Amino acid sequence: MYLGLRQPRLEGEEYLAVVDEFMEAVHARWPKAIVQFEDFQMKWAFETLQRYRSRFCMFNDDVQGTAGVALAGLLGAVRAQGRPLADFTKQKIVVVGAGSAGIGVLNMAKHAMLRMPGTHKIGELGEGHNQFWVLDKDGLITKSRKDLDPAVARFARGYGPEEVEDLHEGASLVEVVKKVKPHVLLGLSGVGGIFNEEVLKAMKESDSPCPAIFAMSNPTTKAECTPEDVFKHVGENAVFASGSPFSNVTLSNGRKGYANQANNMYLFPGIGLGALLSGARHISDGMLHAAAECLASYITDDAIRKGILFPSISSIRHITARVGAAVARAAVDEDLAEGCSDLDPRDLRSMSESDTVDYVARKMWYPVYSPLVNDK
Secondary structure, eight states, rough: OOOSOOSSSOOOHHHHHHHHHHHHHHHHTTTTTEEEEESOHHHHHHHHHHHHTTTTSSSEIIIIIIIHHHHHHHHHHHHHTTOOOOGGGOOEEEEEEEEEEHHHHHHHHHHHHSSSTTTGGGGHHHHHHTTEEEEEEEEBTTTOOSSSSSHHHHSSSSSSOOOOOOOOOTOOOHHHHHHEEEEEEEEEEEEETOOHHHHHHHHOOOOOOOOOOEEOOGGGGGOOHHHHHHHHTTTOOOOOEEEOOOOEETTSOOOEEOOEEEEGGTTTHHHHHHHHHBBBBSOHHHHHHHHHHHHTTTTTTHHHHTTTOOOOOOGGHHHHHHHHHHHHHHHHTOOEEEEEEEEHHHHHHSSOOHHHHHHHHHSOOOOOOOOOOOOO
């Protein structure tokens, strides 16, 4: 049974007028409110993000939250190879899925590469796009594809001496993996099982000593593959992460193959809390990168060597405090912070990192209720 309004959806300026009215009403009533956008169609996800992000304190969790968690996993995959984080700029990444989540990951990964030490100009990375191969339902996206969304077009493969793989428009996933030999295969396609045996066996020839497979689609039935598939067909040296929960796998030597869950809940509470406590005017790319890098740094080198990319969900409150502190400090560093009721941004700037974490933790809400006592 369809429980929604039985009318055609608004489109174009009529649609935007409704969202405009909502955003303006919320911020007229609660000027410090933070609005989290969720489950918008791709065309509206990017449109509304660009329309509002510099006017209001808002973010889109499907685009930016998913991207932040994925970036933390990608940085962990570099560490799993025993390489310095600066080598992230050399990672070859194949992304299957060109929707809002997939393009959000690409944008954040590109900007992370450009933030790496020694990479100060876009031109140093060939506009930051040469490390990515993007596929949708029609295969590899190249510049010959007609009517591409502008957000996708910037990641289309071009024609030139750098295109040594000689891959054509619409090339299949297996073709791309075999020719590119990517360090990372990342899925946000919503197509269950698309990382089949043939694709995963092709990943055995990856240029990485620890090929990374991220099956990020939800729910479980739409996951691109399972951890069992990965450790069986790619090898026990692989690292795996997913958007859906899976159990760890027992490997042939008795060790665990970790089924890391790349859950947005690692980031979005801390992003909102850090923005709120700093009184940020808006949520910048720098604040989002600070959140992702904080999450990535939470994992120890010993855990990374075991194939663990994300912390236990049981640590979520401590993670949120750390992420919130990182976001707040980034807001201060970028002069976006206006402070909140009990803290001036100058006080926040003078705090040590540990003091900032403690402050954020004290401001978190705990779902504990005092018992009602009958005085009789």
